[in-house]
Each structure stands twice: as structure tokens, then as C-alpha cells.
Amino acid sequence: MRLKFVPSPPVALRAKFFVTDEMTDSHLQSSEPTETLDQRGSGDRMSGDVSRHKEIVYSPESELRRGWSLVNDTFHGFVEGRELAWRLLQRNLRGMYRQTILGVFWAFLPPLANALVWIFLFAQKVVDFGDDIAVPYPLYVLTGMIIWQSFVEAIQMPLNVIRQNRSMITKLNFPREALLLVGWGELLLNVAIRIMILVPLLIVYRAEVGWAGLLFPLAVFVLIVLGTAIGLCLMPIGVLYQDIERILLIGLPLWMVVTPIIYAVSAGVPSWLHWVNPPAGLLIVGRDALLQRSLEHWAMACGYGALSLPLLFIGLIIYRVSLPILIERVPS
Amino acid sequence: MSREIVVYVDHVHKKYCRQLKRALWYGVRDLGSALALSSGKERLQVRPGEFFAVRDASFQIAQGECVSMLGPNGAGKSTMLKLLNGLIRPDGGTIRIRGRVGALIELGAGFNPILSGRENVLINGAVLGLNRAEITRRFDEIVDFAELAEVIDTPVQTYSSGMRVRLGFAVASHLKPDLLLVDEVLAVGDVGFRLKCMDRLQRLSREGTAIVLVTHAVNMLARLSDRAIVFGQGRIEFDGDLSHGIAIYEKLLDLRQEKRDEKSFQGLDGARIQAVEVFDAAGAARQEFGSGETIRVRVQLAADQEITGARLVASVQSPTSGIVSSMTTAASGFRLDLVPGVQTVELTLHDVPLMVGAYHLTLSLFGRKAEFYQRRHGLGEFLIIEPNCDGAHGANGVIRLEHSWNKV
Numbered sequence: 001m002r003l004k005f006v007p008s009p010p011v012a013l014r015a016k017f018f019v020t021d022e023m024t025d026s027h028l029q030s031s032e033p034t035e036t037l038d039q040r041g042s043g044d045r046m047s048g049d050v051s052r053h054k055e056i057v058y059s060p061e062s063e064l065r066r067g068w069s070l071v072n073d074t075f076h077g078f079v080e081g082r083e084l085a086w087r088l089l090q091r092n093l094r095g096m097y098r099q100t101i102l103g104v105f106w107a108f109l110p111p112l113a114n115a116l117v118w119i120f121l122f123a124q125k126v127v128d129f130g131d132d133i134a135v136p137y138p139l140y141v142l143t144g145m146i147i148w149q150s151f152v153e154a155i156q157m158p159l160n161v162i163r164q165n166r167s168m169i170t171k172l173n174f175p176r177e178a179l180l181l182v183g184w185g186e187l188l189l190n191v192a193i194r195i196m197i198l199v200p201l202l203i204v205y206r207a208e209v210g211w212a213g214l215l216f217p218l219a220v221f222v223l224i225v226l227g228t229a230i231g232l233c234l235m236p237i238g239v240l241y242q243d244i245e246r247i248l249l250i251g252l253p254l255w256m257v258v259t260p261i262i263y264a265v266s267a268g269v270p271s272w273l274h275w276v277n278p279p280a281g282l283l284i285v286g287r288d289a290l291l292q293r294s295l296e297h298w299a300m301a302c303g304y305g306a307l308s309l310p311l312l313f314i315g316l317i318i319y320r321v322s323l324p325i326l327i328e329r330v331p332s
Numbered sequence: 333m334s335r336e337i338v339v340y341v342d343h344v345h346k347k348y349c350r351q352l353k354r355a356l357w358y359g360v361r362d363l364g365s366a367l368a369l370s371s372g373k374e375r376l377q378v379r380p381g382e383f384f385a386v387r388d389a390s391f392q393i394a395q396g397e398c399v400s401m402l403g404p405n406g407a408g409k410s411t412m413l414k415l416l417n418g419l420i421r422p423d424g425g426t427i428r429i430r431g432r433v434g435a436l437i438e439l440g441a442g443f444n445p446i447l448s449g450r451e452n453v454l455i456n457g458a459v460l461g462l463n464r465a466e467i468t469r470r471f472d473e474i475v476d477f478a479e480l481a482e483v484i485d486t487p488v489q490t491y492s493s494g495m496r497v498r499l500g501f502a503v504a505s506h507l508k509p510d511l512l513l514v515d516e517v518l519a520v521g522d523v524g525f526r527l528k529c530m531d532r533l534q535r536l537s538r539e540g541t542a543i544v545l546v547t548h549a550v551n552m553l554a555r556l557s558d559r560a561i562v563f564g565q566g567r568i569e570f571d572g573d574l575s576h577g578i579a580i581y582e583k584l585l586d587l588r589q590e591k592r593d594e595k596s597f598q599g600l601d602g603a604r605i606q607a608v609e610v611f612d613a614a615g616a617a618r619q620e621f622g623s624g625e626t627i628r629v630r631v632q633l634a635a636d637q638e639i640t641g642a643r644l645v646a647s648v649q650s651p652t653s654g655i656v657s658s659m660t661t662a663a664s665g666f667r668l669d670l671v672p673g674v675q676t677v678e679l680t681l682h683d684v685p686l687m688v689g690a691y692h693l694t695l696s697l698f699g700r701k702a703e704f705y706q707r708r709h710g711l712g713e714f715l716i717i718e719p720n721c722d723g724a725h726g727a728n729g730v731i732r733l734e735h736s737w738n739k740v
Contacts, residue, residue, distance in 0.1 A: 058418060058427040060372030062365065087458040094451070095444045171438045173418045174459055236363050240356045321366050328348070328420040329359040 063321045074177065074316050081178025088178065089185040111194045115142055115201065135291045136205040139198075143216075143287045144261035146194045150187065150220050151279050152252050154227025157183040158235040158319065159245065162326075170327050176320065184224070191220060212289045219286025219301070223279055226308035232315025236322035240329060259283060265297075278304040335395040338430055338511050338542040339416065345376060345424035346386040346411050354381045375423040385411040387566040388425075395510070398533070398543040400553045400574060402581040403563030409546045412563070413437070413513050416544065431510025434460065436517050439500025445489035449480060449499060452488050456503045470506050477528070478502035498525055505532045512536060515546045530555055550578050550652075575688045576620070579715035582690035586651030586710065599704035603639055603670060605695050606632040608712035622718035623686060623732050629679040629712050631695060635670035641700035642668045646679055649709075650691050653730045685732045686716045 063070055097103045118138040161179040162169065169176070202209060238244035258269050259280050265271075274280040274297065281300025288295055349355040358379060365374065378384070386408040393399055401409045414420050415427055417435050443452050453474060457467040467474075475481050478498040480491075488496060501517065514533070533556055537543050545557060553560075553574060560577025562570040562584065570580040612618045613626040621627060631644065647658035659679070661668045668677065691714055696707040 054431075056418065056429045056433075058415065058421055058429075059425075060375045060421060060423050062368070062370045062372060064367065064369050065371075083464055084458040087455045091444050091447060091451070091455050095446045098446045167438070168459065170419065172435060172459060173433065174461065237360065240359045318367065322363055324419065324421045325359060325362045325366060328414075329355055 064317070070317065070320065074320050077175040077177035077320070078181065081175030081181060084174060085178040085181030085185065088182045092182065092186065093189075107189075107193050108197065111197050114145065115197055118142060119201075135207065139201060139205050139207055139291060140287070141262050142194075142198055142201065143290055144283060146191065146198060147216075147220055147223060147283045147286050148256060148259065148261050148279070149194070150191050151223040151227040151283075152256075153187050153190065154224045155231040155234070155252070156248060157187060157228060158231040158315075159238040162235060162239055166330060169323070170330065176323055177316075180228070180316075180319070184228070187224060191224075207290075208292050209290060210292055212292065212295070215289035215295075216286045219282045219289070222301075222305045222308055223282050223286075225312050226278060226282070226304065229308060229311035229315040232312070232319050236318060236326060239326045275300060278307075335397075335540075336430070337392050337394050339391075339393040339544075340428040341389055341391050341412075341416075341425070342427070343425035344386060344389045344412075344415060344422045344427060345384055346408075346415060346420070347375075347378060347382045347423050348385045348411075349379070349382045351381045354379075358382070372423075384566045386415070386422075386563075389563075389568050390425075391561055391568065391571055393511070393542045393544065395540045395542055396537055397559065398537045398545065398557040400550075400557040400560045400577070401544060401546045401563065402550065402560050402577060403569075404581075404585050406565075407563035407584070408566040409563050410515065413515055413544065413546055416511070417513055429511060432461070433511045433513065434504070434507045434509030435513040435515075436501065436504045437513060437515045439497050439504060439517055443488055443496065443500070446487055448487055449475075449484040449491070453484075453499065453503055456500065457506075460504055460507055462503075462507055474502045474506050477506070477532075479525075494522065494525075501525075501529055505529070505536070508536065508539065509541060512541050512543045513546075514543060516548070526552070550581065553578075573717070575719075576715070576717040578688055579620075579690045579717050582651045583692075583713060583715065586649075586690065586692065596709045597704075597707045599706055600699075602637055603633065603635040603642070603697055603699075603705045605697055605706055605708050605711070606634045606674060608632070608693060608695065608708075610712050610714045619713060620715045620717050621684065623688070623716050624683050627681045627684050627714060629681065629693060631677045631679065631712075632674055633670060633677060633697065634674045635672055637672055639670040639699055642670050643698040643700075643702075644668060644677060645696040645698065647694045648681070648686075648691055649694055650686075650689055650730050652689065655694075656686065656691065656730050684716070685734070687729050687732050688716050688718070689730065690715050 097106055100106055102109075115138065118141045122137045158180065161183045165179055168174075169179075234244055234248075255277075258273055259277055260268060260274065261283070265274070265284055274284070281297045281304055284297045285295055285301040288297075349358055362375075385406075389408075389412065401412060403409050411420075413435075415422055416429070417433060417437070418429075443456065447455075453471065454467055457474075458464075462470075475484050478495075478501070480495060480499055483491065483495070488499075491499070497517070512533075517529075530552070533543060537556070543556070545553065547553065558574050559572065560570065560574045560581070561568055562577050562580045564584045569584065570577050609617060609630045609632075610619060611628040611630065612621065613628065615628070629646070631646075633642075633644075643660055643662045645658065645660045648656045650656050661677075692710050693712040694707070694709045695711060697705040699705065
């Protein structure tokens with residue numbers, strides 16, 4: 001070891017107990033040069049040069065009191081966790097179909113079956129909405145479903161990733177944000193697969209997709225953000241009490257029924273219901289944009305869309321603050 | 333050589349609740365107060381059903397130090413490890429850690445049995461914090477260390493449990509953190525691999541990594557560690573020299589009251605073993621001895637009537653190894669006549685050839701025709717704390733045989 005001894009009396013250290021990481025960093029660099037630059041980790045160390053000096057403080061104080069440094073940590077959690085997230089995503093995907101004969105085909109089967117159901121119902125004239133819907137009914141339903149499902153899966157995602165990785169979370173310390181990246185990765189993949197099935201249908205039904213169609217992925221994206229934010233706020237209670245999961249199981253299909261997905265916007269439920277239903281406006285605009293109809297509900301969509309980012313930010317902070325409290329309560 | 337301190341643990345408390353419903357509800361309340369910017373002062377209050385798993389723990393660990401955390405089950409070692417690892421937050425006090433923390437807690441966490449060993453090494457490495465370049469650079473080294481070069485491309489589900497542990501250890505031990513937490517993982521694998529693991533940990537320690545070991549396999553510690561922190565019911569009972577710590581730990585293992593009681597029996601009334609005290613050769617009351625010292629045990633016997641030709645049976649016991657030796661007054665030809673009142677008998681153990689550890693006596697009192705009066709367990713505790721165990725003096729075993737070495 002080439003490290004120098006640094007006399008650091010405990011009393012002096014106690015005085016700077018509750019300093020934040022950044023403050024400690026600068027403090028250490030200015031008055032306590034623990035190692036000179038060339039002596040820092042020989043490159044063989046796991047830690048980079050900077051983190052050699054980073055001091056971690058664990059105390060009973062609420063982490064929210066750390067203010068900006070908590071936000072900073074969340075951001076770094078995503079940056080540091082991206083490689084881990086990529087590996088875990090690969091692991092999940094490779095593991096998923098390795099023991100099957102049909103392999104990745106299984107990823108396409110459920111949405112394909114779903115599409116066939118609506119095509120069949122339409123062809124049999126079981127459902128007929130007449131003039132309320134100007135585009136072929138299967139297209140209308142499937143587009144709405146893609147948007148809706150990404151929202152629903154985003155709500156369930158935070159709770160699911162914590163459940164699935166419980167043994168890892170309770171035993172190892174790694175950037176927790178990596179799990180959210182994995183969740184988003186899987187979610188986007190599901191959306192992509194559904195879109196791949198939608199594209200041939202657009203061609204078959206001769207839908208004219210214009211530039212406005214670009215609003216469709218944007219609407220999906222915003223709904224994923226909104227859904228994740230809701231999911232993150234539910235996650236802490238959901239980890240403690242399984243009631244949340246059960247409520248979602250029953251509540252989400254009901255929520256879908258009051259959202260104009262399988263029926264026309266003008267039909268079904270009264271229109272004020274769309275205004276209090278956050279995903280409704282975004283869903284309608286996304287679908288209308290793709291299927292080239294007028295964008296009537298854009299105000300609704302913009303309102304809830306603008307809300308989604310700050311809400312996600314709050315959700316991410318709750319996620320980070322709540323995990324240590326949850327870990328001590330759940331069985332490993 | 334003095335070194336920089338890596339871990340400061342300052343008056344740390346941590347409480348738990350064993351009842352599920354309450355624990356969940358407290359969880360909700362803790363979440364609430366965390367989101368309400370609580371200062372955390374209220375967390376030291378014990379709510380109904382809660383107890384302290386770690387109570388007022390303070391210690392420091394310097395670079396390159398290897399510390400063993402010992403203690404009976406439920407004494408707070410694992411909680412302390414989780415606190416150090418940052419998985420849970422203290423309810424009181426502060427923990428400050430300078431540098432990166434690595435953990436060998438559950439080997440192979442995140443292994444997927446369907447994927448190959450190679451894929452799992454990459455995943456496990458990422459979970460533990462190695463970046464892509466580091467894993468790629470050390471991949472061959474890791475596989476060599478695990479001795480799994482031939483099977484690295486077959487699915488992990490075809491591996492034996494020993495092979496999985498080897499792979500897990502190989503990955504985890506190739507991180508080079510500033511603080512390494514090791515929980516009960518050294519007890520697995522075959523002897524050869526275990527020795528290799530020890531060498532690996534020794535090397536990390538020499539390179540400056542501070543290591544905290546939690547294990548019940550005390551006899552393996554001597555090669556690695558020279559300091560022990562002993563936990564008993566959440567408190568730090570001892571912090572210091574390993575040999576002494578092992579002795580204290582063994583004492584804690586054995587001296588839980590219920591265990592003592594269940595091995596004690598009351599027979600006939602009329603005579604009792606009242607107290608047992610331990611003295612050194614010079615007659616001073618002492619509990620800690622070096623190997624080879626003479627120990628005097630004074631036994632106070634109380635009788636209600638005259639008992640001629642009574643017999644006292646004494647056995648020296650070790651909590652880890654059981655009965656070490658036993659002796660009786662009868663076999664030694666010592667005539668023991670009890671008179672009404674209290675009387676003291678002295679048993680001298682000459683040049684006690686015991687190795688480092690905790691010991692105590694079990695005494696039984698019989699009449700002349702083997703009428704059973706009383707048996708008491710766990711009396712007259714004493715510790716053998718020297719010579720220090722290190723790489724040269726193992727802590728294995730109980731008896732120190734007279735021996736000498738010659739070159740022929």
C-alpha cells in the first residue's frame with residue numbers, strides 16, 4: 001500500500017456529519033488531501049478515481065432533506081446503472097424463450113391473436129358502429145389498444161421489477177434505477193412488437209398515414225411516462241400490501257371500459273368523463289393522429305402530458321427514498 | 333503501519349418488528365415520515381412489538397484491516413452488514429464509509445440457470461458493479477479462478493451447487509472495493525477451493541481492502557483476521573484481539589440462560605452446589621487465562637445434614653466441542669464429608685493444556701451410594717485467550733498437546 005496515513009480525529013469528523021456528498025468531496029480535497037493524484041487507485045481498483053474520495057453517509061434523517069444531492073444521485077443512478085440494465089435486459093430476453101421451440105415467435109403471438117379477434121368480430125358484423133368511426137374498426141381498436149396497453153404496463157412496471165428482483169435488491173447494493181431502465185426496455189419492446197403487427201394491417205386496410213402520424217409514438221411515450229409516474233407512486237405501498245396489486249388487477253380493465261378504446265369517442269360514456277380521465281385525451285389524440293382524423297382533444301392531451309414529467313420526477317424521488325425502508329420490511 | 337479509516341460506525345441503532353401486520357403498518361408510517369422530511373429523531377422510539385436488533389454500536393475499520401463479526405444467531409451481525417452495505421438505514425447514529433463497498437453476500441445473485449456460465453459472469457459482474465471493460469479484461473482470470481474453463485459455455489443449470497458457488501465467488505472476488513463485506517460464504521465448496529478463497533481475500537486485504545467477515549466457522553478465521561467484533565443481543569460485547577473474541581463468542585453461545593437451565597437437574601433435597609469461583613495459581617479471582625496456566629476452582633457446597641463419603645463429579649466443557657475432560661473426587665481418592673452448613677472444596681487444574689476458547693464446568697453432587705442430589709451446568713466459566721491465534725497458531729481444536737519439533 002502506498003497510501004499515506006491521514007490523522008483524522010473522530011471529533012473533527014463528527015462535526016461534519018451531515019454534510020452532503022459534494023460538500024464532503026470538496027472538503028476532503030481542500031483540507032484533507034488523502035492521496036496525491038498519482039497514488040489514487042492504480043486503475044486496478046473497482047472504483048474510479050473520483051469515487052475514491054466520495055464519502056457515503058447513512059443516517060436516520062429523511063433523505064429528502066439532502067435536497068439537490070438526492071436528485072443528483074437519482075440522475076447518476078441512471079447513468080451508472082445503464083450497463084447493468086442492458087445486461088439484465090439481455091438476460092431476461094434470452095432466458096425468456098430459450099426453452100421454447102417457437103422461440104421469439106411467442107412474443108408476437110398474443111398481440112397477433114388479439115388482432116385476429118377484432119378482425120373476426122368485425123368481419124362477422126358482430127360489432128357495428130356505423131358512422132361514429134370513420135376508419136375500419138379493427139384498426140381503430142388495435143391502435144387504441146397499443147396506446148392503452150403501454151400505459152397499463154407502465155403503471156404495473158415499478159411494482160413488477162421490484163417483485164421480480166427482490167432477492168437481488170435485499171442482498172446487494174446496486175443503482176436501483178437500473179431496474180426501471182430494464183422495465184422500460186421490456187415495455188418498449190412490447191410496444192414495438194405490437195406496432196410491427198399493426199403496420200401490415202394499416203396497409204391492408206389502406207389507411208393513409210401522414211406526418212401527423214409521428215404524434216402517435218409521442219402519445220405512447222407520454223403515456224408511458226405518465227403510467228410510470230403513477231406506478232412509482234403506488235410502488236411503496238404496493239410492496240408492503242398486496243392489496244394494491246389486486247386493486248390494479250380489477251381496476252385497470254374497468255378503467256379501460258370508461259376510456260374510448262373499443263367504442264367511439266362520441267358514443268358510450270359522457271364526454272366530461274374523458275376530461276377527468278388522464279390517459280383519455282392522449283389516447284384519442286395519438287390514435288387520431290395515426291389514422292388521419294382531426295385532432296379535437298389536443299388541449300386535454302397537452303394538459304395531462306405537461307403534468308406527466310413533473311409527476312415522473314416526484315415518482316423517481318419517492319422510489320429512491322422508499323426502497324431502504326421497504327427492504328427492511330420485505331422478506332429476502 | 334497506520335492507515336486511513338474506511339468505516340466509521342457511530343452509536344448506530346436499528347430496530348425491527350417481528351409481527352408482520354405491525355411491521356407493514358410501521359413501514360407505511362416510516363414512509364410517511366420520510367416523505368414529510370423527518371429529522372429521524374423519532375425513529376429511536378420503540379413502538380409496540382419492536383426491539384433493537386443493533387443497539388448503540390460504534391467501531392471503526394481501517395484500510396487493509398480484516399475484522400470478523402461473531403455472535404450467536406440473531407445477535408445483529410447480519411443487520412450490521414446490511415447497514416454497512418447501505419441496504420437499510422440506521423434508526424439512530426451515523427455510518428460513514430469512504431470509498432466503494434463490495435459484497436460477497438449471496439454468491440451468484442442474479443444467476444439465470446438457463447443461460448451459460450459465460451453470460452452469467454457478465455451479468456453477475458454488472459450487478460456487482462464491474463463495468464464492461466473490467467469484466468472483459470478479467471474474464472479469463474475469473475474463469476481460471478473458478479476452474480470452470482471447460483464448461484463455461486454450458487447452461488448454469490447443469491452445474492453442481494459447488495460449481496455455482498465457485499463461479500459466484502470468482503466474479504465477486506475480482507472486484508477490488510475499499511470495503512468488502514463477506515457473509516457466510518466461506519463455509520461452502522471443497523477444502524481446496526476454500527483455501528484458494530482465503531488466499532484471494534488475504535491478497536485483497538494486503539492491497540488495502542478492508543474486509544468484514546461474518547461466519548460461524550470460527551476455526552477458519554485465524555488465517556485471515558486478527559480482530560473480532562462480538563455481538564450479543566444487538567450489542568457489541570467485545571471488540572479486539574481475535575483469540576479473545578473467539579473465547580467471548582463461545583461463551584455467549586453457551587451461556588444463554590435457557591440452555592444452562594435445561595442441562596441442570598435437581599435430585600434429592602439436603603445438599604446443593606451453591607457457587608463456583610475461578611482463581612489463578614496465586615489465588616486471585618480471574619476468568620481469562622493463557623494456555624498452560626494453572627486454574628483453581630472453588631466449589632461451595634451447602635448441606636442440611638451430614639453426608640459422609642459424598643462424591644463430586646466435575647467436567648470441563650467447551651460449547652463447540654462438548655465435554656473436554658471429567659474428574660471425580662472418588663476416583664482421585666479424595667474423601668468428601670459434608671457437614672450441615674456451607675463448605676468449600678478446591679479443585680486445581682494443573683497447567684491446563686487447553687487451546688483458545690471458552691470453557692466452563694458442569695458439576696454433579698452425589699451421596700455415598702450414588703444418591704443424586706444436584707447437577708449444575710455452566711458454572712465457573714473461564715476463557716483461554718492466549719497464545720494469540722494467527723496464521724502460525726491455529727485456533728482449531730481443544731487440547732494443546734505437549735510437542736516439540738526437530739530436524740532429523
